[in-house]
Amino acid sequence: MNINNLILAKNLTKLTNQASEGLETGKAPILEQVTPTTAKLLKWWFQTDFCDNRAFNFHAGQRQAILNTIYAHEVLGAKTLQALYVQVAPDELLADKDLLNELSQPKHAHPKYCLKMATGTGKTWVLQTLLIWQALNKQALPDDERFTRHFLIVAPGLIVYERLLDAFRGKGSHFASSDIAHYHSLFVPDTYREQIDHFVQTNVCTKDEIGSKVTGNGMIAITNWHLLVDDEQNDITPCSPDPKHVVKSLLPISPGKSAGNALEQLDRNYLRGAVLDYLADLSELMVFNDEAHHIHTSKKAGEISEVEWQKSLLTIAASKDNRFVQIDFSATPYNQVGTPKKARKVYFPHISVDFELKTAMRTGLVKSLVLDKRKEIGALPFKVKAERDADGKPILSEGQRVMLRAGLAKLTKLETDFAKIDPQRFPKMLVVCEDTYVTPCVVAFLQEEGLKEKEIMAIDSTRKGELKPSEWQAVREHLFDVDSHATPRVIVSVLMLREGFDVNNICVIVPLRTTGSIILLEQTIGRGLRLMWREPEYSDIKQENRHRINQGKEPQSLIDILSIVEHPAFQHFYDELMQEGLVATTSEESEEGSSTGDLITVGLREDYAKYDFAIPFILREADESLQQHDIDHKTLAPFDTLTLSQLNKMIGKGDVFTSQDVQSKTLFGDYRIDGGIMTATGYNDFVARLTNRLSAVLSAPITKSAKTYANKSHFPYLQINQAKLAGWIDNYIRHRLFNTHFIPLEDENWRVLLLDVVAQHIITTLARALLAAENTEMTAIAEVTHRYLSEVPKLTLRESASLPVNKCIYERLPYPTKSGGFEKSFIELANHDGHVEAFCKINEQKHYFVRLRYVKDDGLPAYYSPDFLVRTQSAIYLVETKAQAQMNHPNVQRKQRAAVAWCDRINELTLEQRQKRDWHYVLLGEDLFYEWRDKNARLDELLHFAKLRPLDEKKQAGLW
Known part of the structure; x- marks a missing residue:
């Protein structure tokens, strides 16, 4: 069976990439082949318009893993691993009968994918993304068998288990610190955010809660595989005649064992079976196996056989058919077959994506590797195992002592050099011992070399690499926070830290183990692969390091370099990487240089304040408010067209009146008059209608529609005290309207108020008075806060790609190493122009607050930062330097606006x-x-000439 060519991954990647071509612009064929929900997610994750608005995105390896899985499962819809091969690699099946026999086994009779991703390249993000894809689709399409809301996430041990719990629940169960919450802008669009947050918060189960916790229409169960497997079964075959096995099958306890009758042990045994039964009874389930190389096969006497966890998987999958989906994650998805000297890899047959360590190293997603080849190391005998003294106690061999001294020397140099760049970066050394008996010897030797007790952290473990539960909690918090503290400097372990120990600052590894296991070596190296220096200012020097390593040269710095003290037993592994230009060597002579190359830290100059820039941020605009002034009825115009007696003669008595505004035709009075006296209630209603007319629809257009009038009255023209307005109307009617004391309820005087000419006069007069009283006054100036460039007290830059300056808050300013000639010339001219008082180059990551928001040509919002700030005697300029070819780009013009x-x-x-x-x-x-x-023009003259001036609306519309 030749599965080592990884043909499934190669062919599937080719098909997926064809279907995903154009995804960056939102026009890929795959968008038509998947569900609408999946299409939205794919656009959100990978479309350039959305990616540009995030500070973090999926890298190429994560992208391929996500797309390959979605394409295989949702588009191809293969229900078994063999069916996937038929669609993706049929020729391989015809050419390899052993492969066909392997794929016919029950363990492959369901959708099954293995994502081969190098350590430190973000497998957990891929896992969470695929979970979100499944859950949202199941919500939208409940009957679709391809999707589920039930998930089981299996970890190989306590460290990975705790890390996965933190990723989903947040540290200390504070959901805001979980990956889903912290990176929500990456994982899920805003329209789905609340739905996913609720799903995760209500459905996560710890290993002790599986089957007992009430969840919210789904399940995210997280466990280590030990919960589901009885360790004793590993050494007993189902048909064993061993009396112990017979007794165990009949009795619930184990006689003669000290812990066998303990209630805790009995509970664990019972719950293990209950959990298996619960998972087996579920109608559908997706299993994520993290570090899946643990749970597939084991080797005994040269033969490969199933481990117990794989058998448990088959039990769980038995009743689910294709509704059971298995997704495995591993950096080393293979079994090592043969003797140590003739060991060979046998890869898993279901590897559906291959993002290997070599690719991750080439693209700078993990640290680069260098071997410390010293003269004294070269003189070591090949025997570097621990020795025994006269009493039989283990002691370190001389070779091990020299290796430890070499590692300490490198660590001390890194600490000294890194502190010059950033005092808060604390490099660490990891020592991997051959067994737990050697660990105390290593600790004692390090103390002899001058290390204090608090500078050493020893993690002892059982032969299976697990800490006792009572010891684990005491170690956990300190262990995972080592990046943030100066101590411990050295971490010593056997197997406990082979995986899941995902910290960033491991920079030196001393492998004292002599095992020939390639898997173990790769896992050991993997502990130090995570990047320590992720900021963009270090990208150039790291890229140069990779280029030099590829050419077989020593790197110029040790920024994101993992130094491994050479161990003769692993030379064949190093040789393979060296041949591909992925591993370099360092010698004693190279120790004389700096670990940071030409990186320097530039701080604020002593008199920086006079060169500083205060960036205004408007918290609240200047306020203008309407001031309420009382209307004096004595100043209002009376109704003098007709006298009161003339009006009374005109109207007669006992008629029906309906008052209507002559402008808007709005009816506001309809009273039947029967010759009696109008009541006070009727007059009050009349005044109320006038008040409503004046306050609500003063500026409304003419309308005869009662419905239109009602709609307009919902948005008042004047929001003032209506009681006060009603008082002004009443005073005007009683004391000024007819230039005499007018009593509406006396002698039927109220009748004249219903005449159109009188009602219109009241409305017009008071409306003019209200408008005249609408004086705006500045009640508060704009509230402004300032951010200063000096809030960033230092910059890290390359001395070879920077210039000394004297009109800037910093002593030097950087320019790009590639195509940076224009910016370099600008800095030089600004520094020597006597009319420039101050200037500074903006660092987008550090001076993050100096950014402007604009709308791109596709209608999506985005941010950008100008390149420079320049201050002259009369102006401050935001300067964007652009190559001539980019001047007319649509987004550049939108930035201008x-x-x-x-x-x-x-x-x-x-x-x-x-x-x-x-x-x-x-x-x-x-x-x-x-x-x-x-x-020989001055820079201030050039900036004054080139500045963009405000335009009136018509010219502006023409320009844009």
Whole structure:
């Protein structure tokens, strides 16, 4: 069987990439082949428009793993591993009968995928993403057999188990610190966020809660595989005649064993069976096996056989058919077959994606590797195992002592050099011992070499690599927080830290184990592969290191370099990596240089304050408010067209009146008059209607529709005290309307108020008075806060790609090592121009608050930071330097518009709020800059000429 060619992964990747072509623009064929929910998720995860608005995204390896799994499961819909081969690699089945026989086994009779991803490349993110994909689709399509809301996540041990719990529940069960919450902008669109948050929070089960916790229409069960497997079964065959096996099958306890009758042990045995039964009874389940190399096969006497956990999987899957899905994650998905000297790898047949360590190293997703080849190491005898003294007690061999001294020397150098760049970076050394008897010897030797007790952390474990539960909790918190503390400096372990110990600062590894296991070696190296220096300012020097290593040269720095003290037993592994240009060697001579290459830290100059920039942030705009002024009825115009007696003669008595506004035709009075006296209630209603007319729809257009009038009245023109307005109307009617004391309820005087001409006069007069009283006053100036560039007290830059400056808060400013000539020339001109008072290059990551929001040409929002800030005597300029070819890009022009609008807002502030200068935006093309510079023009003249000036609306519309 030739499965080592990983043909399934190769062919599936080819098919997936064809279907995903154009996904970055949202137009890939796969979007038509998947469900609408999956299509939305794929766009959110991988479309450029969304990726550009996030600080973190999936890298190429994670992307391939996600897409391959979705394509195989949702598009191809293979219900067994063999069916997947038929669609993806049929020729392999015809050519290899052994493979066909392997795929016919029951353990492959369901959808099954293995994601081969190098240690440190984010397998947990892929796991969470696939879980979200399944859960959201199941919610949208409850009857679709391809999806489920029941998940079982299996860890190989306590460390990985605890890490997975933290990823889903958050540290200390604080969900805000979970991956799902912290990276929500990556995992799920806002429209699904609440749904996913609720699903995760209500469905996560610890290993002790599986089958007993009430969940919310789903399950995310997290356990280590030990819960589901009885360790004693590993040594007993089902048909064994051993009396112990017979007794065990008949009795619930184990006679003669000290812990056999303990209630805790009996509970665990009972719950183990209950959990298996519960999982087996579920109608559907997706199992994620983290570090899956533990649970597939084991080797006895040269033969490969199933381990107990694989048997448990078959029990769980038996009743589910294709509704049982298995997704395995492993950096080393193979079994090592043969003797140590003739060992060979046999890869799992269901590897569906291959993102190997070599690829991760080439792309800079993990640390680069170097071997410390020292003269004294070269002189070591090959026997580097621990020895025994005269009393039979283990002692370190001389070779092991030299290796430890070499590791300590490298660690001390890294600590010294790294502290010059960042005092809060604490490199660590990991020592992997051959067994637990050697660990105390290593600790004692390190103390003899001058290390204090608190500087050493020893993690002893059982022969299976597990800590006792009573010891684990005491170690856990300190162990996973070592990156943030100076101590411990050295961590000593046997098997406990072979996987799941995912910290970033392991920079030196001393492998004292002499085992020939390639898997164990890869897992040991994997503990130190996670990046320590992730900030963009270190990208150039790390890329140069990789280039030099590929050429067979020593790296110039040890930034994100994992140093391994050479062990003769692993030379064949190192040789393989060296041949591919992935591992370099260091010698004693190289120790004289700096571990950080030409990286330097530049701080604030002593007189930085006079070169600082205060960036205004408007918290609240300047407020204008309407001031309420009382209306004096004596100042209002009376009704003098007709006298009161003339009006009374005109109207007569005992008629029906309906008052209507002559402008809007709105009815506001309909009273039947029977010759009696109008009641006080009727007059009050009349005044109330006038009040409503004036306050609610004063500016409304003419309408005869009662419905339109009612709709408009929901949005008042004047939101003032209506009781006060009613009082003004009443006073005006009684004391000024007819230039005499008018009593509405006396002698039927109220009748004249219902005449259109009188009602309209009241409305018009009071409306004018209200508008005249609408004086706006500035009640508060804009509330502004400032952020200063000096809030970033230091920058890390390369001395070879920076210039000393004297008009900046920093002593040096960097420029790009590639295509950075324009920025370098700009810095030089600004530094020597006497009319430039201060300037600074903006670091997008450090000066994150100096950014503007704009809308891209596809309609999505985005942020960008200008390249420079320049201050002259009269102005402050935001300068964007662009190569000439980029000047007319649509998004560049949209940035212009956003920047001009921002500057206009700032210029409306008081002078004190904007450093007593006008702010302007300059989009500076390369050709224009060099043309002016070569003619000896000053930079301030160039910026004044090139600044974008505010335009009126018509010109602005024409320009954009």
